[in-house]
Amino acid sequence: MARPGRRRVAVTGLGVVSCCGIGNDAFFAGLSAPAPVGEHRVYDFDPSPFFDVKQARRADRFQQFSVASAQMALDDAGNLDVDPGRAGVIFGTGVGGLETLQEQITVLVQKGARRVSPFLVPMMMANAGAAAISMRLGWRGPCETVVTACAAGTQAIGNAARLIQLGRCDAVITGGAEAAMVDIGIAAFGNMTALSSSGVSRPFDRRRDGFVIAEGGAALVLEDLERALERGAHIYAEVLGSASTADAHHITAPAPGGTGALACMELALEDAGVTAGDVAHVNAHGTSTPLNDLAEAEAIVKLFEGAGPLVTSVKGVTGHSLGAAGAIEAACCALTIERGMIPPTVGLEELDPDIHINVVTGAPVPLPEGVLLSNSFGFGGHNGCLVIAPIGFSSPGAPA
Amino acid sequence: MDNEAAFDKFKSCAVEVLQVPAEKITLEASFSDDLEADSLEVVELVMALEEAFDITVEESELDGVATIGQAFDLVTSKL
Numbered sequence: 001m002a003r004p005g006r007r008r009v010a011v012t013g014l015g016v017v018s019c020c021g022i023g024n025d026a027f028f029a030g031l032s033a034p035a036p037v038g039e040h041r042v043y044d045f046d047p048s049p050f051f052d053v054k055q056a057r058r059a060d061r062f063q064q065f066s067v068a069s070a071q072m073a074l075d076d077a078g079n080l081d082v083d084p085g086r087a088g089v090i091f092g093t094g095v096g097g098l099e100t101l102q103e104q105i106t107v108l109v110q111k112g113a114r115r116v117s118p119f120l121v122p123m124m125m126a127n128a129g130a131a132a133i134s135m136r137l138g139w140r141g142p143c144e145t146v147v148t149a150c151a152a153g154t155q156a157i158g159n160a161a162r163l164i165q166l167g168r169c170d171a172v173i174t175g176g177a178e179a180a181m182v183d184i185g186i187a188a189f190g191n192m193t194a195l196s197s198s199g200v201s202r203p204f205d206r207r208r209d210g211f212v213i214a215e216g217g218a219a220l221v222l223e224d225l226e227r228a229l230e231r232g233a234h235i236y237a238e239v240l241g242s243a244s245t246a247d248a249h250h251i252t253a254p255a256p257g258g259t260g261a262l263a264c265m266e267l268a269l270e271d272a273g274v275t276a277g278d279v280a281h282v283n284a285h286g287t288s289t290p291l292n293d294l295a296e297a298e299a300i301v302k303l304f305e306g307a308g309p310l311v312t313s314v315k316g317v318t319g320h321s322l323g324a325a326g327a328i329e330a331a332c333c334a335l336t337i338e339r340g341m342i343p344p345t346v347g348l349e350e351l352d353p354d355i356h357i358n359v360v361t362g363a364p365v366p367l368p369e370g371v372l373l374s375n376s377f378g379f380g381g382h383n384g385c386l387v388i389a390p391i392g393f394s395s396p397g398a399p400a
Numbered sequence: 401m402d403n404e405a406a407f408d409k410f411k412s413c414a415v416e417v418l419q420v421p422a423e424k425i426t427l428e429a430s431f432s433d434d435l436e437a438d439s440l441e442v443v444e445l446v447m448a449l450e451e452a453f454d455i456t457v458e459e460s461e462l463d464g465v466a467t468i469g470q471a472f473d474l475v476t477s478k479l
Binding site for chain 2: 052053054057114115117118119122
């Protein structure tokens with residue numbers, strides 16, 4: 001649906017590196033399969049199609065995920081033929097190159113300051129992923145990194161869509177990547193008691209006991225819709241709107257009653273020019289932590305004045321890949337629309353009796369007509385929501 | 401250590417750090433033109449050489465070092 005004064009945004013390419021599958025088909029099939037056993041690492045990731053040996057040595061794993069997912073998305077999008085000055089990169093990450101930082105601190109302690117790698121800074125900096133993508137493609141438009149913990153991927157996509165809506169860019173590669181599964185990262189999240197002690201991700205389940213840390217990356221090619229139509233691109237979906245808000249409440253706990261999440265979802269729907277009644281499906285943040293899932297479910301009930309539309313959290317399979325999660329889930333939304341099926345919330349066996357939303361469990365279900373809402377909430381009180389829709393969607397409830 | 405043994409050791413460091421084939425490590429080879437090594441990679445190579453040869457190279461001593469031969473002379477001057 002056209003909004004006066006702004007261009008429409010098409011999703012024309014997707015690339016996913018996830019522990020449940022690399023590439024769109026493997027990833028989407030993996031979302032409906034049992035969760036991977038053990039740690040949610042991307043064990044079969046091979047950087048060699050994307051980097052020569054020397055480049056790979058100079059790129060932290062999070063940067064490798066950034067570039068790999070971006071290149072896959074670009075290949076998927078076909079011939080963009082975009083002016084490099086009007087092509088941007090907006091990528092998210094929670095922490096950047098933590099593995100490199102940990103390695104070099106060990107070098108510092110064991111061998112002294114003179115042995116610390118001159119590549120530490122360019123490898124660990126959070127913007128290394130976005131920078132590497134722009135250098136690889138020669139894209140010289142805005143190239144920025146969003147660092148808002150677990151909301152980073154979603155907020156990056158919202159910001160990227162804005163660049164197209166406002167006419168600054170004709171194409172943007174956006175998404176997020178994370179590779180924080182190193183000793184210091186796991187210890188730190190573990191000591192916050194944020195991680196599941198059972199090692200099982202169970203979004204919205206009565207027995208959920210924390211999130212299961214994961215790694216990965218996902219990228220989307222966003223493009224001016226008219227341009228995408230003109231060049232005959234395959235269009236997965238349209239980014240109708242987005243919102244970014246802060247709880248202004250607590251550095252790690254969500255605002256009670258999900259008030260921050262609610263405000264963000266409402267704003268995203270308003271930005272998209274649709275109503276709550278237009279929402280067919282919510283791709284939830286659903287981390288499997290006691291606090292998040294309760295607050296998010298309360299926000300959903302308030303927004304829809306009842307159980308509302310079908311809700312899924314893919315984190316039962318993917319685990320929680322922090323700054324990559326929102327991008328992986330936005331890619332899931334695009335595939336959900338393309339294939340007309342909503343993946344289930346794997347790991348959910350017994351809905352928490354305090355949670356009163358309509359969660360998809362067991363097997364995929366057909367996607368009803370309507371728009372999708374994708375939520376991400378990050379430590380720091382960062383909230384991000386995207387409204388993603390089939391390209392022909394028109395809100396019956398919206399003002400003409 | 402004779403000169404040949406020292407160069408072999410130098411070469412193995414350069415191959416490892418710069419990720420280039422051993423035959424490209426010649427005395428005449430330029431870091432930037434022949435080996436595609438930027439200034440940070442030269443610093444990393446020197447760090448590896450310091451460790452391999454148990455020497456110390458000050459940052460100021462790297463001024464004007466543009467070829468493998470110049471870097472090798474710098475190392476051997478400290479042995």
